[in-house]
Amino acid sequence: MKDQIKRMRVGEGRISGAISIFLGTLSLVGILCFKFPEQLTTKEFREVYTAEMVENLMLGGIIATFLFALVSILLNKNKQNAIIGICLGVLTIVFGGITVKGRAVEEISWSIGLDWLILDLLIMVVLFVPIELFFPKNKLQSKFHEEWKTDLIYFGISHLAIQLFGVITKKPAVAFFGWMNLEEVHVWISELPFLVELFLALFITDLFQYWAHRFFHSHHYLWRFHSIHHSTQNMDWLAGSRTHFMDIFFTRSVSYMPLYILGFSTLTFNVYILFIAIHAVLIHANTRINFGFLKYIITTPQYHHWHHCEEPEHYGNNFAVVFPFIDKIFGTYYLPGKEWPKGTGLVDASFPKGFVKQLFFPFTKNPFKNDLLPEEKSKR
Numbered sequence: 001m002k003d004q005i006k007r008m009r010v011g012e013g014r015i016s017g018a019i020s021i022f023l024g025t026l027s028l029v030g031i032l033c034f035k036f037p038e039q040l041t042t043k044e045f046r047e048v049y050t051a052e053m054v055e056n057l058m059l060g061g062i063i064a065t066f067l068f069a070l071v072s073i074l075l076n077k078n079k080q081n082a083i084i085g086i087c088l089g090v091l092t093i094v095f096g097g098i099t100v101k102g103r104a105v106e107e108i109s110w111s112i113g114l115d116w117l118i119l120d121l122l123i124m125v126v127l128f129v130p131i132e133l134f135f136p137k138n139k140l141q142s143k144f145h146e147e148w149k150t151d152l153i154y155f156g157i158s159h160l161a162i163q164l165f166g167v168i169t170k171k172p173a174v175a176f177f178g179w180m181n182l183e184e185v186h187v188w189i190s191e192l193p194f195l196v197e198l199f200l201a202l203f204i205t206d207l208f209q210y211w212a213h214r215f216f217h218s219h220h221y222l223w224r225f226h227s228i229h230h231s232t233q234n235m236d237w238l239a240g241s242r243t244h245f246m247d248i249f250f251t252r253s254v255s256y257m258p259l260y261i262l263g264f265s266t267l268t269f270n271v272y273i274l275f276i277a278i279h280a281v282l283i284h285a286n287t288r289i290n291f292g293f294l295k296y297i298i299t300t301p302q303y304h305h306w307h308h309c310e311e312p313e314h315y316g317n318n319f320a321v322v323f324p325f326i327d328k329i330f331g332t333y334y335l336p337g338k339e340w341p342k343g344t345g346l347v348d349a350s351f352p353k354g355f356v357k358q359l360f361f362p363f364t365k366n367p368f369k370n371d372l373l374p375e376e377k378s379k380r
């Protein structure tokens, strides 16, 4: 079932057609960000780039849209995708894509992170599409499997709501620890060398994440929400985004708590966010790349695919997202040599398809016929 859709291969002109549509769409949406920066871009993220950078990116995006469309026309008998790509490129030019200039932005009370969504999507595609194309784990799996659009919507929503998530996940940290005087801890952390501070930030957040994650696996009602993340049968770079709002809110609130209260520097915070954004995508990717001895220090796709394993006897392992030794400490480490799980997903769950249905479903309904927790199943 899951390999119904034929995987694209280099030389057929289908990949170039898809890339042309992808870049054309990003360029067109990018133009909207130039026109309505107050509403569609976020203050925090605007500080990361300059007007000149995004103007050049826009121009490069339009040129690349046409180049990939041209390659697709030359290689593929079916011209449909190339034509769509060209139309998107032309529309972007009509809306001023070539001459557009970044302008000063007024502050308004709300905005959505469309700029962050475009740039993150672009970076992820540049990094992970070649990795999955040339070093795949499952060689038959297509990027455009049955549920890729749902996963893309999850990716999109979590990026657009970046400010909202930022604000609400900070609230519990402030509520619980705001009254404490942690001045001495802040001074101690600020005096640490950068790499030590970064390691500490990664370690403490992963420790908090570990227990939040394990809690979601060991509580019947919470497992309904987290099992959505485990429902994916086609592990790939987009699949990790399939995470219910409640799951993101709770797990992120708990794991970010140390970052909010212990006084890590802005640099550490930003490097942490960048690292986690890329690494979390990597560990879900459909790639056999195994990073040699590094797999004992940092989690790899093989490691996290075992966490998503569909065989009940291996449920309830590998909760750590960054450091496998945290699982070692708490007895949940599982990495059998070079072996990979036969399949990923959940054997006895039935979820409705689509983002909106999955958003409401777990509040009132149970996706499992047999209401056993992963750990209970693994002991059967």
Ligand SMILES: [Zn+2]
Binding pocket: 213, 217, 226, 230, 307
């Ligand atoms: Zn899990």
Ligand SMILES: [Zn+2]
Binding pocket: 229, 240, 284, 304, 308
């Ligand atoms: Zn996962």
